[in-house]
Amino acid sequence: MNGITFPAWQGDHYVTPAELLTRLGSFGLGLRWRVECSEKWDLTAELERRSAGDGMDALTLLSLVAPGVQLIDAEASGFSEGGMPMVVLTEVDSSFWDVKVADEQVLTELRRHYPGASAL
Secondary structure (H helix, E strand, O other): OOEEEEEEEOOOOEEEHHHHHHHHHHHHHHEEEEEEOOOHHHHHHHHHHOOOOEEEEEEHHHHOOOOOOOOOOOEEEOOOOOOOEEEEEEEEEEEEEEEEEOOOHHHHHHHOOOOEEEEO
């Protein structure tokens, strides 16, 4: 997987997990998601509970983090049906997003939306 990193704050706009999930487009929809969070509170406990076993579908994850949830030190991994990791979204201290994706076209699209992105 190749990856990029970019500031979570784009000017005065914070890139939320929900926004990043939607930027993945159809690529992220068919994946099963698991989330791990360093910061523990009600929502992160629910995310981790739903991540158990086969994980959750993308729409469930999106419904839990939309519209404006901000996580600190969290990682969301999307897996194919065969269990192969296809995307890893890492929120670093609410300051940066590190994104690793198996599809270079998805990275190209993310670079277009976040022009300050650099390679990992």
